[in-house]
Amino acid sequence: MSLVIDVKNLNFSFGSGALTQPVLKNVTISIHKGEIVLMTGPSGSGKTTFLTIIGGLRQAFHGSVMVLDQQLINSSEQVKVKVRQQIGYIFQQHNLLKSLTALQNVSMTLEMQNRMTEQQRLDRAAEMLKAVGLGERLNYKPDQLSAGQCQRVSIARALVGQPKIVLADEPTASLDKQSGHEAVTILERLAKESQTTILLVTHDYRILDIADRVVELEDGMIKER
């Protein structure tokens, strides 16, 4: 099996000079294609920081971060944009565009791919929304949907582009127990169908059962469980 994410000796600090605050210390982790990895750890341990580096949202300078065969350490904007386009994000807040309907929100992922016609985009987006159980809510805007429904739209948005990796940061934090579990189960099912790699940060021990592997980040260092 090929490595999708291969991180070696990653060091990262916020601030500079006397105010330097090391957050990630010598982090080393490899994730295979199709693996579902859950990451837990105390607050402030650097989980979010780690995800933003993997996702090409934050620049790191020391160590090695290979994501989808691209080196992200000291990378150019083009490399980061390329990596971002192959990753699906699920944020803690759903972060949907509030002026767009569910269908339009999901289509936004596909608008970057110019090989599709508009009709193909809408069909794919509608299919994806059906898969997350929102086939009846295609033309609803975020403020007409519940928090759980919004998070499911954002799962559809993350997966519709058939990303190689899905990164999720506490996707269930703003949801109640049932809709949280529902959302994660949908995510697991769809990811397994398409062999998508998932790296998911959570404090929610009720969802650990979907994981192939659970790692813990503590004080900037990785521990396998």
Added chain:
Amino acid sequence: MNLVAWIYFPARLAWRQLIFDRTKLVAATCGVLFACVLVFMQQGFRDALYASAASAPVKLNGDLFLIHKQSEAMWRPVHFPRSELMRTLGNPAVAEVYPLYLGLAPFKNIETRTKRTLMVYGFDPDSVIFDIEDIINMRTALRLKDTVLFDEYSRPEFGPVRQLLEAGRNVTEIKDYKITVIGLFRLGVSFAADGNIITSDLNFMRIFPDRNLDAIDLGVIRLHPDASIKQVQAELSSQLNEFVNIFTYDELLQYEKDYWANIAPIGFIFGFGTVMGLVVGLVIVYQILFTDITNHRHEFATLKAMGYEHSYFIRVVFASAFFLAILGFIPGYLFSLGLYHLAESQIFMPMPMTFSKAMTVFLFILSMCMTAGFLAIHKLKAANPADMF
């Protein structure tokens, strides 16, 4: 990436975000509309000024015109000897020449007996120097002593002359000299004169006893039909005295317009008003776009995290600016059209809404919005995808 998708997708997002918040959209549109109306009115008044300044020469029927070099404009002429005009007859291409006498004088309202200044034109009733049907028809009648024609398009302060004439009340005074109004014609008011009177050269001298037939204000030259106007102009200007200008018809119009545009401060005032309108509009549109980006920075950061490039958001901002320009211009145009009609009926100034004027104002408004967009894009830096998790 193909060009349609390159601009269509960001434009569509900009449009969807614009129409989502209707209240804000209306406020934004009003800002552009305001600037639009301001610019339209400034342009309208300015063009009315130029058009009316040139309204007298427009109806003059001649190929070349002599005017004293010190005459800044037709309404404040400096006299020059009639012999100067007669000398041009020496050129074989010149068919006829006619002098025109001009003077400002108070006209007594027949009804209220209040006095108000208007422009008096004196011409040789044998000539056809005005291209106005009513004047041509009344030429013989004007040979009678103390008869004048009154411009129906004069401001209403001179009285309802048409009705008064129909009622037989046609006697009044110009410069305290008793005259009879024997008919009407249509010329139009200008910034220089609120009304016009036309009479024969001899009657003109009776109204202005300090003037004489040998000191003329404007010389009208008509050439033989096959003569080259430019060539004759060149020949004559080398023969004539230094103190006269010899103009073609177009040059005379331009001379009048230039007076108002450059010598009089009025051209500058309207230019300044236009710039102020655009600056106010610019500030409003900038403010709108800036707050819009601030409000959408999380959405933009989300899209960036998904792989959208920075240039995509620049296109979104410019598309918003473009839509605001269109949305503000359409009602602004209609509103200004109404104001133009109002101005025409209330202050008797010609205020036509021409296609080129509408186009000019639209380009002003469009550049205003685009500049505002250009100034607002620096705010896009606030959309940082690292803050999204």
